[in-house]
Amino acid sequence: MLRGGPTAPAVFEDSAMKARVTVTLKSGILDPQGKAIEGALRSLGIDGVASVRLGKVFDVELDGADRQRAEAALKDAAERLLANTIIENYRIDIVG
Amino acid sequence: MKSAVLIFPGINRERDMARTLKLMSGREPAMVWHADTELPPGTDLVVLPGGFSYGDYLRCGAIAARAPIMDAVRAFAGKGGLVLGVCNGFQILCESGLLPGVLMRNAQLRFLCREAFLRIERSDTPFTRGYNAGQVIRVPVAHGEGNYVADAETIARLEGEGRVLFRYTTPDGALDPGWNINGAINAIAGVLNDRGNVAGLMPHPENHVDPSIGPTDGRGMFAGLTAHFAQAA
Numbered sequence: 001m002l003r004g005g006p007t008a009p010a011v012f013e014d015s016a017m018k019a020r021v022t023v024t025l026k027s028g029i030l031d032p033q034g035k036a037i038e039g040a041l042r043s044l045g046i047d048g049v050a051s052v053r054l055g056k057v058f059d060v061e062l063d064g065a066d067r068q069r070a071e072a073a074l075k076d077a078a079e080r081l082l083a084n085t086i087i088e089n090y091r092i093d094i095v096g
Numbered sequence: 097m098k099s100a101v102l103i104f105p106g107i108n109r110e111r112d113m114a115r116t117l118k119l120m121s122g123r124e125p126a127m128v129w130h131a132d133t134e135l136p137p138g139t140d141l142v143v144l145p146g147g148f149s150y151g152d153y154l155r156c157g158a159i160a161a162r163a164p165i166m167d168a169v170r171a172f173a174g175k176g177g178l179v180l181g182v183c184n185g186f187q188i189l190c191e192s193g194l195l196p197g198v199l200m201r202n203a204q205l206r207f208l209c210r211e212a213f214l215r216i217e218r219s220d221t222p223f224t225r226g227y228n229a230g231q232v233i234r235v236p237v238a239h240g241e242g243n244y245v246a247d248a249e250t251i252a253r254l255e256g257e258g259r260v261l262f263r264y265t266t267p268d269g270a271l272d273p274g275w276n277i278n279g280a281i282n283a284i285a286g287v288l289n290d291r292g293n294v295a296g297l298m299p300h301p302e303n304h305v306d307p308s309i310g311p312t313d314g315r316g317m318f319a320g321l322t323a324h325f326a327q328a329a
Contacts, residue, residue, distance in 0.1 A: 030200070030203065032202070032203055032204075036205055081154070081158065081159075082154075086197065086198050
């Protein structure tokens, strides 16, 4: 039986775990992009913005339902590729 | 001098580099694919050229730094082999941990395609022996992320150990924020690893070697490297 259109994502509710890895610049690291966004917000007349730092979000779907293994794999991924720990911090959240 | 030029998807300066290596050393370099796991036997110098490996996705050089060939480069450098990274190649060396620090977005947020003046900080390395310490050379730059950053401790160590090889200066060799084109800490344009065998820089000396197209200030680097191996042989 056809379920969903051809563009429907393959979601396996039972076995997949979802996680979010958030990568942010360490404090003290100059963020010229954040500064430019800050300036643009000011020119839009948006009040009360003291500063902006730009970061990255990775939404990851994992095979299997073992939470500990997932956390270990994501830590490995963040340390070895997703973040450059010289300049960036990362946070891992298992979201479901 | 037997050199090897690495090719990653999205690299686009490998031919310039190969042409310069051939011109200056008299020997055609081997072109080595990123998915290879070995360098050609007898390689003297590995060069990571400029370009936009993997479209600069994630961070410049981040994905190329994890390519299979990089394990071979790490082993080669571990045995004292000479490795040079230019532009994206420098970014890849930093991402792979072979050089300290990281190249961030230019402070002015603009891609720079122009000439810069570089002061050679020391001439007693294989990469700079073709120059005099304090000499200023004129070389092209073409990058959006060349703003060298490292923590204060790393910068202090680099400076203390004389591992800053090149700095952006005025044409007279003076430090001036107006001539530090991308806002790099201490106007750092290129650095050396602790062992003295891995070097990286953002500018493109390989593009200033042929008098028929302009200045030849880049020749010193490749002439020096060639002389280094001629002497060793």
